[in-house]
Amino acid sequence: TFTLTAGNNGPSDATKIEVADMLPDGYTYVSDDSNGAYAFGKGIWSVGDLTSGQTKTLNIIVTVNATGDYLNTATISSPDPDPDPNNNTDQITPTKVTPKSDLKVVKTVNNAHPSAGDPITFTLTATNNGPSDEPHAKVTDKLPSGYTYIDDTSGGTYDYLSGEWIIGMLANGATRSLDIHVTVNATGDYLNTAEINGTIIDPDPTNNESNQTIGATPSSDLNVTKRVNNTDPNTGDTVIFTIVAGNNGPSDESNATVVDLLPSGYDYVSSTVSVGSYDHATGLWHIGPMLNGATETLTVSATVKDAGEHLNAVTIKGKNPDPDPLNNKDHDMASPHE
16 A cells, blocks of 8 residues: 655645655556546546645555566645745655466366276366566476376476476466376375475465375286196097186285086086085086186086087186186087087
8 A cells, every 4th residue: 555645735725735645667557536536547646625724635546567677756736835845756666576476276187087907187277377487487297106207398497206297487377287197006196296396485275285085996807717637539539628717917806707618518527616516417517706817717628419509618707807708718629529
């Protein structure tokens, strides 16, 4: 608030007094208490008449701009003769204008419900709401253990190991963006927080932090293969089918099952499993939990019959979504000689 005090030291009354106070560009006009007597566009305060010894006061409220001329000069005048013009002008300049930058960061993600193993993109948007330029803006976004870094679009100013994105100069009103591409891990911490900071005063620190928590839906790439030890047996020979079930992850599977029901061209003899149980009547091999990367084996011995179906198919499934169902089935056969 600038306060102007216009006075008449006499000895005569003064008429048609004006004070010229044109605000320099270092300030933005807000309001005044002249009840219309101050025209801020022209910088003229129409004081009117002052009797000898009388004073009038005007308060001008302004906003201090980040840059500009801060020297504010006021000059009083009247058509009446003035015996001492030396006190007709006064001026003031704030000794120091402290810069302030309202930095803001917003973090978004392109997929809020990914499966484990999916690639997703975090986008960081850094903004300077001013009013001053920020010469040393920096965003810290260290990826938690729930994500694996792939790459980013910072051009080298983002260090994923430290999580620091060095922006540097961020002018008043400017915005910068960064995309970080990651893979969602099957387990880990998924709270991902970005924080922006600078070297000058921030008048609103409440918007300096943004976060996203993207929980991973479990995903298990189950697979199964079936091989027979003799593809060209004689009728009545015993062949051995070997079924290998695997979990390529990335998540553990809580309840894996395999169906391998011998077709009509075979008579069941025996079976062994590395884990779980196999019921040859239904063909169900109940494995149960399968860790990421685990494999289990079922062997089935059978006698080859002359007639019947000899194509032996097997299928695996679990509770988790499977990103690649193409490897969930396999088959092999042992065709007897005529």
